[in-house]
Amino acid sequence: MDETQAKKIIMRLRGGFNVNFNPLNEVHVQKEYLLAIQSLDYDIMNEVITRLIRADSDKVPSISCLLQEYHKGNQKRMQPVETDCKYCNGKGFMLITKIIDDFPYEYIAYCDRCEAGEQYKYDGRKCRDKRYQTNYVINPISMYFDPDYIFTTGGEVK
Numbered sequence: 001m002d003e004t005q006a007k008k009i010i011m012r013l014r015g016g017f018n019v020n021f022n023p024l025n026e027v028h029v030q031k032e033y034l035l036a037i038q039s040l041d042y043d044i045m046n047e048v049i050t051r052l053i054r055a056d057s058d059k060v061p062s063i064s065c066l067l068q069e070y071h072k073g074n075q076k077r078m079q080p081v082e083t084d085c086k087y088c089n090g091k092g093f094m095l096i097t098k099i100i101d102d103f104p105y106e107y108i109a110y111c112d113r114c115e116a117g118e119q120y121k122y123d124g125r126k127c128r129d130k131r132y133q134t135n136y137v138i139n140p141i142s143m144y145f146d147p148d149y150i151f152t153t154g155g156e157v158k
């Protein structure tokens with residue numbers, strides 16, 4: 001990305017999170033982030049920021065979190081893993097709809113029955129930098145239902 005794009009990313013990091021103290025308000029912290037992201041692809045990093053804001057806008061992601069997420073996004077683009085899995089149709093994930101207060105919410109769940117699911121595994125609680133851990137977790141499909149039951153009956157996901 002070029003300098004203007006890098007600054008846009010920094011702006012999003014400063015504006016997208018509702019925190020009392022945003023470390024990116026400090027110039028030296030901004031510089032570290034700039035250094036870390038400047039050689040990376042803008043579009044991928046922009047998607048990462050969008051995803052992180054939507055997942056948990058209460059915590060500003062650390063540099064290591066950003067890089068980890070970027071790496072995952074990049075891998076997905078370069079070589080999407082697909083399998084002939086019957087559960088997820090080889091995509092590695094399924095969307096689970098839950099009704100909360102009469103409003104349907106869609107969750108992504110990764111497929112734990114095939115390799116393609118690996119790329120969608122995510123657990124924000126395991127972020128290495130404890131200060132920036134989040135509660136955002138992508139659970140395996142088997143946590144929501146029994147994949148074998150669903151597959152054999154075509155039943156609805158509850």
Ligand SMILES: [Zn+2]
Nearest residue numbers: 085088111114
């Ligand atoms: Zn699968």
